[in-house]
Amino acid sequence: MENPSTPAPRQPVYLDHAATTAVDPRVVEAMLPYFSVAYGNPSSLYRLAAEAKNAVDRSRTTVAEILGARPGEILFTSCGTESDNLALRGAALAARARGNHIITTPIEHHAVINTCEQLAQALGCEVTYVPVDRHGLVDPDAIGRAITPRTVLISVMYANNEIGTIEPIAAISRIARRRGILMHTDAVQAAGSLPLDVDTLGVDMLSLSGHKFYAPKGVGVLYVRRGTPLLPTQTGGAQEGGRRAGTENVPAIVGLATALRLAYDHLEDEVTRLQMLRDRLIAGVLGRIPDTVLTGHPSQRLANNASFVFAGIEGESLLLQLDLAGVAASSGSACASSEEGASHVLTAIGLDTVAARGSLRLSLGRENTAADVDYVLDVLPGIVEWLRAMSPLYAAGSAVAGTGTTPSGASAAPTTGA
Ligand code: PLP
Numbered sequence: 408m409e410n411p412s413t414p415a416p417r418q419p420v421y422l423d424h425a426a427t428t429a430v431d432p433r434v435v436e437a438m439l440p441y442f443s444v445a446y447g448n449p450s451s452l453y454r455l456a457a458e459a460k461n462a463v464d465r466s467r468t469t470v471a472e473i474l475g476a477r478p479g480e481i482l483f484t485s486c487g488t489e490s491d492n493l494a495l496r497g498a499a500l501a502a503r504a505r506g507n508h509i510i511t512t513p514i515e516h517h518a519v520i521n522t523c524e525q526l527a528q529a530l531g532c533e534v535t536y537v538p539v540d541r542h543g544l545v546d547p548d549a550i551g552r553a554i555t556p557r558t559v560l561i562s563v564m565y566a567n568n569e570i571g572t573i574e575p576i577a578a579i580s581r582i583a584r585r586r587g588i589l590m591h592t593d594a595v596q597a598a599g600s601l602p603l604d605v606d607t608l609g610v611d612m613l614s615l616s617g618h619k620f621y622a623p624k625g626v627g628v629l630y631v632r633r634g635t636p637l638l639p640t641q642t643g644g645a646q647e648g649g650r651r652a653g654t655e656n657v658p659a660i661v662g663l664a665t666a667l668r669l670a671y672d673h674l675e676d677e678v679t680r681l682q683m684l685r686d687r688l689i690a691g692v693l694g695r696i697p698d699t700v701l702t703g704h705p706s707q708r709l710a711n712n713a714s715f716v717f718a719g720i721e722g723e724s725l726l727l728q729l730d731l732a733g734v735a736a737s738s739g740s741a742c743a744s745s746e747e748g749a750s751h752v753l754t755a756i757g758l759d760t761v762a763a764r765g766s767l768r769l770s771l772g773r774e775n776t777a778a779d780v781d782y783v784l785d786v787l788p789g790i791v792e793w794l795r796a797m798s799p800l801y802a803a804g805s806a807v808a809g810t811g812t813t814p815s816g817a818s819a820a821p822t823t824g825a
Contacts, residue, residue, distance in 0.1 A: 419733045419734075419735065420733060420734045420735070420775070420779045420782055420783060421735045421772070421774070421775070422734060422735060422736045422769040422770060422771060422775070422779070422783065423735050423736055423737050423768075423770055424619075424711055424770045424771060424772030424773075425568055425569075425596060425619070425711070425712065425737070425768060425770035426737055426770070427618045427619065427624065428618060428619060428620065428621045428772055428773075429621065429774070430621060430622065430623050430662065430666075431621040431622075431665075431666055431669060431773075433665065433669060434621060434622055434623075434662045434665045434666045434669070435662075437661055437662060437665040438623070438658040438659070438661050438662040438665075439658075441459060441462060441657045441658040441661055442658050445458035445459050445462065445657075446459065446657075447459045447460075448654055449463050449646075449654075449655050449657060450644065450645075450646065450654070459655075459657045462657055462660070462661050463483070463655050463657060463660055463661075464478070465664070466483075466660045466661050466663065466664030466665075467481045467483070467664075469664040469665075469667065469668050470628055470663070470664050470667055473603060473667055473668065473671045474603050474604065474605050474613070474630055475603075475604040475605055475606050475607070476605050476630055476632075477633065479633065479648065480605075480630055480631055480632060480633055481628060481630060482628065482629045482630075482631060482647045482648070482650055482651050483626065483627070483628060483647060483651070483655060483656070483660050483663075484626075484627040484628065484629055484651060485625055485626065485627060485653075485656070486616055486618075486624070486625060486626070486627045487516075487518060487593070487595040487614050487615065487616030487619070487627045488516075488518040488616075488627075489627055489629075490593075490595075490614035490615065490616070490627045490628060490629040491516065491518035491519050491522060491562075491591075491593055491614050492518060492522050492640065493629050493637070493639075493640050493641075493650075493651065494562070494591045494612040494614060494629055494631075494637075495509070495519060495522045495523065495526065495560065495562060495591065496522060496525075496526065496638075496640045497637040497638050497639065497640050497650075498559065498560045498589050498591070498612070498635070498636065498637055499526050499530065499532055499559065499560060500530075500638040500640070501636035501637050501638040502559035502560065502589075502636060503530075505559055506556070506557035506558060506559040507530070507531060507532045507533055507557055507559065508532070508533045508534075508535070508555050508557040508558040508559060509523055509526065509532055509533070509534045509535070509558070509559065509560045509561075509562065510534075510535045510537060510550055510553050510554065510558060510560070510561045510562070511523055511534065511535070511536060511537070511561070511562045511563065512536060512537055512538075512539055512545050512563055512564070512574075512755075513536045513538065513539065513751065513752075513755040514539055514543055514564070514567055514569075514570075514572075514751070514752045514755045514756070515562065515563075515564050515593065516564065516568055516593055516595070518593070519562055519564070519593055520751070523562075533557070535553045537549050537550050537553050538755070539572075539755055539756060540756075541756050541757050542572055542703060542704040542705070542707075542756065543567055543570050543572035543702075543703055543704060543752070543755075543756050544572055544574065544575070544704060544707065545563060545574055545575070545579070547575055547578040547579045547581075547582055550563070550579050550582060550583075551582045551586075554582075554586055554588065558586070558588050559588065559589065560588065560589045560590075560591060561579060561583045561588055561589070561590050561591070562590075562591040562592070562593070563576065563579055563590075563592060564592060564593040564594075564595075564596070565592045565593065565594040565596070565597035565601060565608075565613075566594075566596045566597040566600070566601065566708075566709050567596065567703065567752060568595070568596045568752075569702075569703075569714060569750055569752040569753070569766075569768055570702045570703030570704075570708070570712070570714050570752060570753075570756070570768075571596075571703045571704075571708040571709035571711075571712025571713075571714060571770075572703045572704040572707060572708055573597070573601065573704070573707045573708060573709065574592075576590075576592050576608050576609070576610065577607060577608055577609050580608060580609030580610055581609060583609075584609060589611045589612065589635060589636075590609065590610045590611050590612070591610065591611065591612040591613070591614070592608065592610050592612075592613050592614070593613075593614045594613050594614060594615055595614055595615060595616045595619055595627075596619065596709060597709070598615050598616075598619055598620045598667070598670070599619065599620035599621075599667075599670040599671075599674075599677075600674075600678060600681075600709050600710050600711060601709075602674075603615075603671075605630055605632070610630075610632075611631070611632040611635045612629060612630060612631050612632065612635065612637075613628075613629070613630040614627065614628070614629055614630075615627055615628040615629075615630075615663075615667075617659065617662060617663035617666060620666050620667060620670045621666045621669070621670070621773065622659070622662045622663040622665070622666035622667070623658075623659050623662050623663075625656065625659055626656055626659035626660060626662065626663045627663075628663065629651075631650065637650060639651060639652065641653060677710075677773065678710045679710075681710040681711045681771050681772075681775075682710045684771050684775060684776075684777060684779075684780050685710060685711060685712065685713050685771060687777065687780050688713045688769060688771070688780045688783065688784070689701055689713050691780070691781075691783075691784040692713070692715055692784070692787065693715075695784065695787075695788045696717065696787065696788050696791050696792075697803070697804075698717065698718035698719070698801075698803070698804065698805050698806070698807065699715055699716070699717050699718070699791075699807070700715065700716050700807045701713075701714070701715055702714045702715060702716055702753065702756065702758075702766065709770075710771075711770050711771040711772060712768070712769075712770055712771075713768075713769045713770075713771070714766065714767065714768040714769070715766065715767050715769075716753070716758060716762055716763065716765050716766050716767075716807045717765045717766075717767065717791050717795075717807075718762070718765060718800075718801060718805035718806065718807045719765065719795050719798045719800045719801020719802070719805050720765045720791060720794045720795055720798055720800070720801065721764050721765065721794075721798075722738030722764055722765055722766045722767060723738060723764075724794055725738070725765075725767055725790065725791070725794060726738055726767075728790045728793070728794065729786070729787070729790065732786045732790065734782075734783055734786065734787075736767060736768065736769050737767075737768045737770070738750075738764075738766050738767060738768065748760060748764070749761075749763035749764055750763055750766060753766055758807070761800065762807045765807070769783065
Protein backbone atom coordinates (compact mmCIF):
# COMPACT_ATOMS: atom_id res chain seq x y z
CA MET A 408 0.00 0.00 0.00
CA GLU A 409 1.30 3.46 -0.88
CA ASN A 410 2.00 5.94 1.89
CA PRO A 411 -1.23 7.95 1.89
CA SER A 412 0.29 11.11 3.22
CA THR A 413 2.78 11.81 0.41
CA PRO A 414 0.53 14.11 -1.67
CA ALA A 415 1.16 17.77 -0.88
CA PRO A 416 -1.08 19.06 1.89
CA ARG A 417 -4.01 21.28 0.97
CA GLN A 418 -2.89 23.64 3.71
CA PRO A 419 -1.30 23.37 7.13
CA VAL A 420 -4.17 22.61 9.49
CA TYR A 421 -3.33 23.43 13.11
CA LEU A 422 -5.25 21.19 15.49
CA ASP A 423 -3.13 21.48 18.62
CA HIS A 424 -4.65 24.46 20.42
CA ALA A 425 -4.50 22.60 23.73
CA ALA A 426 -0.70 22.74 23.41
CA THR A 427 -0.54 26.42 22.50
CA THR A 428 -2.21 29.09 20.38
CA ALA A 429 -0.99 31.81 18.02
CA VAL A 430 -0.95 35.24 19.61
CA ASP A 431 -3.95 37.23 18.37
CA PRO A 432 -2.83 40.27 16.29
CA ARG A 433 -5.00 42.54 18.51
CA VAL A 434 -3.07 41.20 21.50
CA VAL A 435 0.28 41.91 19.82
CA GLU A 436 -0.90 45.44 19.10
CA ALA A 437 -1.91 46.02 22.72
CA MET A 438 1.47 44.73 23.94
CA LEU A 439 3.75 46.68 21.57
CA PRO A 440 4.00 50.02 23.44
CA TYR A 441 5.24 48.26 26.58
CA PHE A 442 8.40 46.91 24.94
CA SER A 443 10.16 50.09 23.97
CA VAL A 444 7.93 53.12 24.60
CA ALA A 445 6.30 52.69 28.03
CA TYR A 446 9.08 50.33 29.14
CA GLY A 447 9.59 51.62 32.70
CA ASN A 448 9.87 49.32 35.69
CA PRO A 449 6.43 49.48 37.39
CA SER A 450 8.16 49.85 40.78
CA SER A 451 10.09 53.00 39.79
CA LEU A 452 8.89 56.47 40.67
CA TYR A 453 8.89 58.52 37.43
CA ARG A 454 6.15 58.94 34.82
CA LEU A 455 7.53 56.38 32.39
CA ALA A 456 7.24 53.81 35.16
CA ALA A 457 3.77 55.00 36.13
CA GLU A 458 2.57 54.19 32.61
CA ALA A 459 3.79 50.64 32.98
CA LYS A 460 2.32 50.36 36.48
CA ASN A 461 -1.04 51.67 35.25
CA ALA A 462 -1.01 49.09 32.47
CA VAL A 463 -0.42 46.29 35.00
CA ASP A 464 -3.18 47.69 37.25
CA ARG A 465 -5.65 47.91 34.36
CA SER A 466 -4.79 44.35 33.32
CA ARG A 467 -5.32 43.13 36.88
CA THR A 468 -8.74 44.81 36.95
CA THR A 469 -9.72 43.24 33.61
CA VAL A 470 -8.75 39.75 34.76
CA ALA A 471 -10.52 40.30 38.11
CA GLU A 472 -13.73 41.36 36.31
CA ILE A 473 -13.78 38.22 34.18
CA LEU A 474 -13.17 36.02 37.23
CA GLY A 475 -15.67 37.91 39.42
CA ALA A 476 -12.78 38.63 41.79
CA ARG A 477 -11.13 41.65 43.41
CA PRO A 478 -8.02 43.04 41.67
CA GLY A 479 -5.95 42.30 44.79
CA GLU A 480 -6.79 38.61 44.43
CA ILE A 481 -5.08 38.35 41.01
CA LEU A 482 -1.37 37.42 40.94
CA PHE A 483 0.53 37.48 37.66
CA THR A 484 3.01 34.63 37.27
CA SER A 485 5.29 33.35 34.51
CA CYS A 486 3.06 30.45 33.36
CA GLY A 487 0.40 27.92 34.31
CA THR A 488 3.06 25.66 35.78
CA GLU A 489 4.22 28.39 38.16
CA SER A 490 0.62 29.14 39.17
CA ASP A 491 0.00 25.47 40.01
CA ASN A 492 3.32 25.25 41.89
CA LEU A 493 2.61 28.39 43.92
CA ALA A 494 -0.94 27.27 44.76
CA LEU A 495 0.08 23.83 45.98
CA ARG A 496 3.46 24.49 47.55
CA GLY A 497 2.42 27.89 48.97
CA ALA A 498 -0.75 26.49 50.54
CA ALA A 499 0.96 23.34 51.83
CA LEU A 500 3.79 25.36 53.43
CA ALA A 501 1.38 27.84 55.01
CA ALA A 502 -0.76 25.02 56.44
CA ARG A 503 2.00 22.93 58.01
CA ALA A 504 0.85 23.53 61.58
CA ARG A 505 -2.73 22.43 60.76
CA GLY A 506 -2.16 19.40 58.56
CA ASN A 507 -0.26 17.87 55.67
CA HIS A 508 -2.80 15.95 53.61
CA ILE A 509 -3.56 16.92 49.99
CA ILE A 510 -6.29 15.40 47.80
CA THR A 511 -6.01 15.43 44.02
CA THR A 512 -6.66 13.13 41.03
CA PRO A 513 -4.39 10.93 38.91
CA ILE A 514 -5.24 12.86 35.72
CA GLU A 515 -3.87 16.27 36.75
CA HIS A 516 -1.20 18.00 34.68
CA HIS A 517 2.38 17.23 35.71
CA ALA A 518 2.60 20.76 37.13
CA VAL A 519 0.26 19.50 39.87
CA ILE A 520 1.25 15.83 40.09
CA ASN A 521 5.01 16.42 40.24
CA THR A 522 4.53 19.20 42.79
CA CYS A 523 2.49 16.82 44.95
CA GLU A 524 5.21 14.19 44.60
CA GLN A 525 7.87 16.63 45.67
CA LEU A 526 5.77 17.80 48.63
CA ALA A 527 5.37 14.17 49.65
CA GLN A 528 9.07 13.40 49.35
CA ALA A 529 10.58 16.61 50.70
CA LEU A 530 8.00 17.75 53.23
CA GLY A 531 6.36 14.47 54.19
CA CYS A 532 2.96 15.52 52.87
CA GLU A 533 0.44 12.76 52.36
CA VAL A 534 -1.22 12.85 48.95
CA THR A 535 -4.40 10.97 48.01
CA TYR A 536 -5.16 10.46 44.33
CA VAL A 537 -8.91 9.91 44.05
CA PRO A 538 -9.56 7.77 40.96
CA VAL A 539 -11.61 8.91 37.98
CA ASP A 540 -14.10 6.82 36.01
CA ARG A 541 -13.56 5.59 32.45
CA HIS A 542 -14.62 8.98 31.10
CA GLY A 543 -12.14 10.77 33.32
CA LEU A 544 -14.76 12.13 35.73
CA VAL A 545 -14.05 12.36 39.44
CA ASP A 546 -16.90 11.71 41.88
CA PRO A 547 -17.26 14.59 44.40
CA ASP A 548 -18.47 12.12 47.05
CA ALA A 549 -15.27 10.11 46.61
CA ILE A 550 -13.33 13.32 47.26
CA GLY A 551 -15.45 13.84 50.39
CA ARG A 552 -14.68 10.31 51.60
CA ALA A 553 -10.94 10.89 51.17
CA ILE A 554 -10.95 13.87 53.56
CA THR A 555 -9.19 13.33 56.89
CA PRO A 556 -8.70 15.67 59.86
CA ARG A 557 -5.25 16.44 58.40
CA THR A 558 -6.54 17.49 54.93
CA VAL A 559 -5.54 21.06 54.07
CA LEU A 560 -5.95 21.29 50.29
CA ILE A 561 -7.96 19.78 47.42
CA SER A 562 -6.71 20.35 43.87
CA VAL A 563 -8.83 19.15 40.94
CA MET A 564 -8.44 20.41 37.38
CA TYR A 565 -11.40 22.19 35.75
CA ALA A 566 -10.91 20.42 32.42
CA ASN A 567 -8.41 17.79 31.37
CA ASN A 568 -5.78 18.71 28.79
CA GLU A 569 -5.66 15.32 27.06
CA ILE A 570 -9.24 14.05 26.97
CA GLY A 571 -11.16 17.29 27.57
CA THR A 572 -13.37 15.99 30.40
CA ILE A 573 -14.89 18.80 32.50
CA GLU A 574 -14.81 18.12 36.24
CA PRO A 575 -17.60 19.01 38.72
CA ILE A 576 -15.62 21.78 40.42
CA ALA A 577 -18.54 23.60 42.09
CA ALA A 578 -19.74 20.37 43.74
CA ILE A 579 -16.24 19.55 44.99
CA SER A 580 -15.77 23.12 46.27
CA ARG A 581 -19.00 22.89 48.30
CA ILE A 582 -17.63 19.81 50.07
CA ALA A 583 -14.26 21.49 50.63
CA ARG A 584 -15.85 24.63 52.04
CA ARG A 585 -18.13 22.68 54.42
CA ARG A 586 -15.05 20.97 55.81
CA GLY A 587 -12.92 24.14 55.94
CA ILE A 588 -10.44 22.90 53.33
CA LEU A 589 -8.83 25.05 50.62
CA MET A 590 -9.86 24.31 47.04
CA HIS A 591 -7.62 24.90 44.02
CA THR A 592 -8.47 24.30 40.39
CA ASP A 593 -6.13 24.23 37.41
CA ALA A 594 -8.26 26.08 34.84
CA VAL A 595 -5.50 26.31 32.23
CA GLN A 596 -7.47 24.36 29.59
CA ALA A 597 -10.84 25.77 30.61
CA ALA A 598 -9.95 29.40 29.91
CA GLY A 599 -11.63 30.54 26.72
CA SER A 600 -14.14 27.66 26.82
CA LEU A 601 -15.83 27.70 30.23
CA PRO A 602 -17.07 30.37 32.66
CA LEU A 603 -14.40 31.35 35.17
CA ASP A 604 -16.48 33.03 37.90
CA VAL A 605 -14.63 32.07 41.07
CA ASP A 606 -17.67 32.43 43.33
CA THR A 607 -19.83 30.17 41.15
CA LEU A 608 -16.96 27.68 41.10
CA GLY A 609 -16.45 28.22 44.84
CA VAL A 610 -12.68 27.93 44.56
CA ASP A 611 -10.02 29.58 46.73
CA MET A 612 -7.33 29.41 44.05
CA LEU A 613 -7.43 29.08 40.24
CA SER A 614 -4.59 28.83 37.70
CA LEU A 615 -4.53 30.24 34.15
CA SER A 616 -1.93 30.32 31.38
CA GLY A 617 -1.91 33.03 28.69
CA HIS A 618 -0.65 30.97 25.77
CA LYS A 619 -3.72 28.73 25.81
CA PHE A 620 -6.02 31.64 24.91
CA TYR A 621 -4.12 33.60 22.22
CA ALA A 622 -1.84 35.55 24.59
CA PRO A 623 1.94 34.98 24.56
CA LYS A 624 3.82 32.20 26.29
CA GLY A 625 5.49 32.98 29.61
CA VAL A 626 2.65 34.61 31.50
CA GLY A 627 0.03 33.17 33.83
CA VAL A 628 -2.39 34.03 36.61
CA LEU A 629 -3.03 32.65 40.03
CA TYR A 630 -6.29 33.80 41.59
CA VAL A 631 -5.98 33.69 45.40
CA ARG A 632 -9.16 34.40 47.41
CA ARG A 633 -8.66 37.09 50.06
CA GLY A 634 -7.61 35.55 53.36
CA THR A 635 -6.18 32.37 51.83
CA PRO A 636 -3.03 31.39 53.72
CA LEU A 637 -0.24 31.17 51.12
CA LEU A 638 3.50 31.27 51.72
CA PRO A 639 5.36 32.90 48.80
CA THR A 640 7.58 30.36 47.07
CA GLN A 641 9.50 33.00 45.12
CA THR A 642 10.94 35.57 47.49
CA GLY A 643 12.51 38.94 46.73
CA GLY A 644 10.84 42.28 46.04
CA ALA A 645 7.38 43.38 47.07
CA GLN A 646 5.70 42.82 43.69
CA GLU A 647 2.25 41.19 43.54
CA GLY A 648 1.54 42.17 47.13
CA GLY A 649 4.67 40.35 48.30
CA ARG A 650 3.26 36.99 47.21
CA ARG A 651 5.24 36.64 43.98
CA ALA A 652 8.49 38.59 43.79
CA GLY A 653 10.07 39.59 40.48
CA THR A 654 9.78 42.54 38.08
CA GLU A 655 6.50 42.28 36.23
CA ASN A 656 6.50 41.16 32.58
CA VAL A 657 4.45 44.19 31.58
CA PRO A 658 3.89 43.47 27.85
CA ALA A 659 2.92 39.87 28.55
CA ILE A 660 0.56 40.88 31.37
CA VAL A 661 -1.13 43.40 29.07
CA GLY A 662 -1.34 40.68 26.40
CA LEU A 663 -2.89 38.18 28.79
CA ALA A 664 -5.58 40.61 29.95
CA THR A 665 -6.37 41.71 26.37
CA ALA A 666 -6.64 38.10 25.20
CA LEU A 667 -8.83 37.08 28.13
CA ARG A 668 -11.17 40.01 27.46
CA LEU A 669 -11.41 39.08 23.75
CA ALA A 670 -12.13 35.45 24.61
CA TYR A 671 -14.86 36.27 27.13
CA ASP A 672 -16.52 38.98 25.00
CA HIS A 673 -17.35 36.32 22.41
CA LEU A 674 -17.44 33.20 24.54
CA GLU A 675 -20.88 31.79 23.72
CA ASP A 676 -20.66 32.22 19.94
CA GLU A 677 -17.20 30.74 19.77
CA VAL A 678 -18.05 27.80 22.03
CA THR A 679 -21.13 26.99 19.92
CA ARG A 680 -19.04 27.16 16.73
CA LEU A 681 -16.29 24.97 18.17
CA GLN A 682 -18.79 22.42 19.49
CA MET A 683 -20.24 22.03 16.00
CA LEU A 684 -16.80 21.52 14.48
CA ARG A 685 -15.83 19.11 17.28
CA ASP A 686 -18.98 17.02 16.86
CA ARG A 687 -18.49 16.86 13.08
CA LEU A 688 -14.92 15.71 13.67
CA ILE A 689 -15.88 13.10 16.27
CA ALA A 690 -18.76 11.70 14.20
CA GLY A 691 -16.56 11.62 11.09
CA VAL A 692 -13.65 9.83 12.77
CA LEU A 693 -15.82 7.26 14.56
CA GLY A 694 -17.92 6.70 11.42
CA ARG A 695 -14.98 6.25 9.04
CA ILE A 696 -12.34 4.49 11.08
CA PRO A 697 -13.17 1.10 12.65
CA ASP A 698 -11.76 -0.07 15.99
CA THR A 699 -11.56 3.46 17.33
CA VAL A 700 -12.87 4.91 20.58
CA LEU A 701 -13.49 8.43 21.74
CA THR A 702 -11.60 9.11 24.97
CA GLY A 703 -13.01 11.44 27.60
CA HIS A 704 -16.62 12.19 28.44
CA PRO A 705 -19.12 11.93 25.55
CA SER A 706 -20.85 15.23 26.42
CA GLN A 707 -19.15 16.81 29.43
CA ARG A 708 -16.08 17.76 27.44
CA LEU A 709 -14.33 20.89 26.23
CA ALA A 710 -15.83 22.43 23.09
CA ASN A 711 -12.53 22.13 21.24
CA ASN A 712 -11.37 18.64 22.25
CA ALA A 713 -11.71 15.51 20.11
CA SER A 714 -9.49 12.73 21.39
CA PHE A 715 -9.31 9.12 20.28
CA VAL A 716 -7.53 5.86 20.63
CA PHE A 717 -7.00 3.74 17.50
CA ALA A 718 -6.41 0.02 18.03
CA GLY A 719 -3.12 -1.36 16.74
CA ILE A 720 -1.12 1.79 15.99
CA GLU A 721 1.51 3.98 17.59
CA GLY A 722 0.40 7.57 18.17
CA GLU A 723 3.83 8.91 17.29
CA SER A 724 3.82 7.31 13.82
CA LEU A 725 0.35 8.72 13.32
CA LEU A 726 1.53 12.21 14.25
CA LEU A 727 4.44 12.01 11.80
CA GLN A 728 2.14 10.96 8.96
CA LEU A 729 -0.37 13.67 9.84
CA ASP A 730 2.44 16.21 9.85
CA LEU A 731 3.47 15.09 6.35
CA ALA A 732 -0.15 15.59 5.32
CA GLY A 733 -0.06 19.12 6.77
CA VAL A 734 -1.94 18.48 10.00
CA ALA A 735 -0.41 19.48 13.36
CA ALA A 736 -1.86 17.37 16.18
CA SER A 737 -0.78 15.72 19.40
CA SER A 738 -0.90 12.28 20.93
CA GLY A 739 -1.85 13.69 24.33
CA SER A 740 -0.08 16.26 26.42
CA ALA A 741 2.62 18.32 24.72
CA CYS A 742 4.47 18.26 28.04
CA ALA A 743 4.71 14.46 28.35
CA SER A 744 8.05 13.20 27.13
CA SER A 745 8.05 10.20 24.86
CA GLU A 746 10.27 8.08 27.11
CA GLU A 747 7.51 8.10 29.68
CA GLY A 748 5.55 5.85 27.33
CA ALA A 749 1.84 5.76 27.90
CA SER A 750 -0.03 8.80 29.11
CA HIS A 751 -0.85 8.83 32.83
CA VAL A 752 -4.29 10.19 31.94
CA LEU A 753 -5.16 7.36 29.56
CA THR A 754 -3.96 4.69 31.96
CA ALA A 755 -5.96 6.36 34.77
CA ILE A 756 -9.15 5.97 32.70
CA GLY A 757 -8.37 2.28 32.36
CA LEU A 758 -6.57 1.88 29.03
CA ASP A 759 -3.71 -0.58 29.03
CA THR A 760 -0.32 0.88 28.13
CA VAL A 761 -0.29 -0.60 24.60
CA ALA A 762 -3.76 0.75 23.77
CA ALA A 763 -2.90 4.13 25.28
CA ARG A 764 -0.02 4.50 22.80
CA GLY A 765 -2.51 4.71 19.92
CA SER A 766 -3.92 8.03 21.07
CA LEU A 767 -4.59 11.18 19.10
CA ARG A 768 -5.73 14.54 20.43
CA LEU A 769 -7.21 17.02 17.98
CA SER A 770 -7.84 20.37 19.63
CA LEU A 771 -9.66 23.02 17.62
CA GLY A 772 -9.29 26.78 17.82
CA ARG A 773 -10.30 30.18 16.58
CA GLU A 774 -8.90 29.91 13.06
CA ASN A 775 -10.26 26.42 12.28
CA THR A 776 -13.12 26.00 9.83
CA ALA A 777 -15.36 23.18 8.62
CA ALA A 778 -12.98 22.82 5.65
CA ASP A 779 -10.15 21.98 8.08
CA VAL A 780 -12.29 19.31 9.73
CA ASP A 781 -13.23 17.85 6.36
CA TYR A 782 -9.60 17.80 5.27
CA VAL A 783 -8.63 15.81 8.37
CA LEU A 784 -11.54 13.45 7.74
CA ASP A 785 -10.24 12.95 4.19
CA VAL A 786 -6.66 12.11 5.13
CA LEU A 787 -6.89 10.44 8.56
CA PRO A 788 -8.71 7.19 7.61
CA GLY A 789 -6.12 6.39 4.92
CA ILE A 790 -3.21 7.06 7.28
CA VAL A 791 -4.67 4.84 10.02
CA GLU A 792 -5.37 2.07 7.50
CA TRP A 793 -1.83 2.31 6.13
CA LEU A 794 -0.24 2.19 9.59
CA ARG A 795 -2.43 -0.73 10.61
CA ALA A 796 -1.50 -2.66 7.48
CA MET A 797 2.12 -2.55 8.67
CA SER A 798 1.36 -3.12 12.35
CA PRO A 799 2.01 -6.49 13.99
CA LEU A 800 -0.35 -5.30 16.76
CA TYR A 801 -3.41 -4.97 14.59
CA ALA A 802 -5.98 -7.46 13.34
CA ALA A 803 -9.28 -6.15 12.00
CA GLY A 804 -11.88 -6.09 14.75
CA SER A 805 -9.25 -5.47 17.44
CA ALA A 806 -10.83 -3.90 20.47
CA VAL A 807 -9.09 -1.06 22.24
CA ALA A 808 -8.11 -2.75 25.49
CA GLY A 809 -9.57 -1.13 28.56
CA THR A 810 -12.46 0.62 26.84
CA GLY A 811 -15.06 -2.04 27.44
CA THR A 812 -18.01 -1.47 29.67
CA THR A 813 -16.10 -2.01 32.91
CA PRO A 814 -15.50 1.32 34.55
CA SER A 815 -11.82 1.54 35.25
CA GLY A 816 -11.29 3.71 38.25
CA ALA A 817 -14.85 4.22 39.47
CA SER A 818 -14.82 1.48 42.02
CA ALA A 819 -11.11 1.47 42.74
CA ALA A 820 -9.82 2.61 46.09
CA PRO A 821 -7.95 5.90 46.27
CA THR A 822 -4.19 5.54 46.29
CA THR A 823 -2.28 7.37 48.94
CA GLY A 824 1.40 8.17 48.79
CA ALA A 825 3.44 9.85 51.45
N1 PLP B 1 -2.10 22.78 33.44
C1 PLP B 1 -2.67 22.29 32.35
C2 PLP B 1 -3.99 21.58 32.46
C3 PLP B 1 -2.06 22.41 31.10
O1 PLP B 1 -2.63 21.90 30.02
C4 PLP B 1 -0.80 23.06 31.04
C5 PLP B 1 -0.08 23.17 29.75
O2 PLP B 1 -0.30 22.42 28.85
C6 PLP B 1 -0.25 23.58 32.22
C7 PLP B 1 -0.92 23.42 33.40
C8 PLP B 1 1.06 24.31 32.20
O3 PLP B 1 0.93 25.59 31.66
P1 PLP B 1 2.23 26.35 31.10
O4 PLP B 1 2.54 25.75 29.78
O5 PLP B 1 1.80 27.79 30.99
O6 PLP B 1 3.31 26.17 32.09
